[in-house]
Amino acid sequence: MLTSDNKRVSDSRRVFHHVLSDLEKxxxxxxxxxxxxxEYLVKEAFNKILxxxxxxxxxxxxxxxxEGEKEDITAVCRALLLSPLLPxxxxxxxxxxNLFQSPRVLPELIRKIREELNNNPDRAAIYFHRFLRIVGWSIEDLKDGGWQGITDEQWQEAVPGDRGEDRADWLPKVLALPLPPMDEKAQDDGEKLLQLLSSGLPEKTHLILTAHAVxxxxxxxxxxxxxxxxLAFSQPKGEKERRLLFMEIAGEFLQGKGKTLSPTAWEVLYDRLGTDLESLRQNLEKLITYSGERSVIEETDVTQIVGKVREETIFDLTNALGERALxxxxxxxNELLRKGTHPLVILKMLIRELRLILYAKLLLPASAMDxxxxxxxxxPKLRERQNLGVLSGQNPYIIYKAMVNARKFTEERLIALxxxxxxxDxxxxxxxxxxxxLLERFFVSACS
Structure with a gap:
């Protein structure tokens, strides 16, 4: 009837708002x-529709x-057919x-297993069970070194879309987890629900499903x-889309509370939180409380309440890179990723920072001044110069940090990095x- 599939993030949000408008009517x-x-956008959509x-x-x-981790489709179908207790x-x-998963979603499952291994091993185990169920392998097949007997050709046949080049990096780690026994589920779960939906749900009965991939x-x-x-909710790919999504979600939340942000407050808030939408909601609630009766939240409010996340951390990252401290x-x-900073944002920040350091290396004195x-x-002398390249217009502290870090790199190494x-990219x-x-491999190589 209505779908946002295969649309850009902005288009998907437009369709989502259309769905909410229909529901209100x-x-x-x-x-x-x-x-x-x-996951944040899926959860937000679920709550608003509900x-x-x-x-x-x-x-x-x-x-x-x-919950999908222990889903019982027979029980779901029975619940859909029961008459409501209230009119x-x-x-x-x-x-x-898991109803919509097939070999086509395996690369996405593998990505999620890798992401969750260190921070949430229980979730990684759940994703691994789904992976095994789709490919038809058992835990016993892979344990005790059994996974090493899988050739590249066998892997690529079982896991279309994944070349398996890095399976030695994550597969032994997930097999070392305390994995619970696999639940041998019937293969006709999807067919059961399909038949029920085809025959029609009872009047005023609604089903909401969420999934990671389909x-x-x-x-x-x-x-x-x-x-x-x-409704499909993909992560925004470019910096412009990420910023627009950030401002839209924050703007909607603030509008509901009778608040807004000044232009400079927007910039500082985005600079400190990046794409961490979970932290965005928490910090907006703090800002609303801190600003009291004022309708406009100012830059000083943000600097007081919201912790520095991105700029200072990227300074630390390039500093460690300069010292080859792997x-x-x-x-x-991992701290940046844990706080929700997208890997592409980290890559772009690294490129930007190393370019600043390169220009500082070429144009500024190698000084240890405070x-x-x-x-x-x-x-004052720099402000008089016209040929500072990417350093022009930068915050003085950013230029200073670039000058300090430039002492740790040679010009040749900066160009190579x-x-x-x-x-x-x-x-x-x-x-x-x-x-x-890919980012970890870059740092291993760059620090060697």
Whole structure:
């Protein structure tokens, strides 16, 4: 009926708002499928659709929630057919379902396993179970070195879209986790739900499903696309899209609270939080409380309340890179990723910072002066110069940090690192290897 599939983030948001507008007018669909790699946006959509379908005061009896980690489709179908206990709408929700997965989603599953291995091993184990169920392998097949017997050809046949070049980096680690026994599920779960949806749900009964990834060829997906609403939530790819999404989500939240941000406050907030949408909501709530009766949140409010995330951390990262301190660079990298900074944003910040350092190396004195002396003696002279390249117009502190870090690099090494980062940018777009792994490999090479 309605789909945002294969659209840009801005288009998907437009379709999503159209769905919310319909719900506010009482126009509903029997089924809603929300999926995508951006878990925050999927969760936000789930909550907003649920709020409009069923207000909180009606949920005690008319809302039934199932989780995909332990999904029981027979129970889901039974819940959909039960009459509501109150004379209002009934909502059955199945979050993080496996129903739409097939070999086409395996590369995405592998990426999620790698991402969660260190920070959330329980979640990594859940993704690994899904991986095994799709490829038809068992834990026993792979344990005790059994995975090493899989040839590249066998891997690529079982896992289309993944060349398996880095499986030695993650597969032994996930096999070392305390993996629970696999739940041997019936293979007709999708068929059960398909038959029910084809025959029609009871009046005023609605199903909401969320998934990380889907195979659009599956009959169940096509049926939901035909009778219901399908919304895809991908992560924004470019800096412009990320900034627009950040401002849209923040603007919507602030508008609901009767607040807004001054132009400079927007810049500082984005600079400190990047694409960390979870932290955005938490920090906006703090800013609303801190600003009291004022309707406009100012830059000084943001600097007081929101911790520095990106700029200072990227200084630390390039500092560790200059000292070839591999362990430190990997710790800082993982901290940036944990806070929600997209790998592409890290790559772009690294390129920007190393370019600044290169220009500082070429144009500024190799001085060990402190920041106060820099402001007093060197900064006035720099403001008179016209040929500072990328240093022109930069914050004085950023220029100072670039000058300090320039002492740790040779000109030749800076040029070589920028060339490697340019190749890494291309690999982000073309390689089947995960972006986090590519960044780690770059730092291992750069610090050797």
């Amino acid at each position: 009482g126009i509903t669909s029997p089924c809603y499928l929300l999926y995508g790699e951006d 709020d409009r379908l069923l207000p909180p005061e009606d949920r005690a009896f008319n809302f039934i929630l199932f 209002s709408r009934k909502v059955v929700a199945l979050r993080n379902t 195979d659009k060829r599956k009959p169940l997906f096509k049926k939901i696309e035909e009778i219901g609403v399908v 362990q430190s660079t990997l710790v800082i990298l 920041y106060n002396r820099f402001q007093r003696e060197l900064l 920028l060339e490697e980062l340019s190749q890494l 291309m690999a982000f777009k073309t390689s089947s290897v995960g972006e986090k792994v």
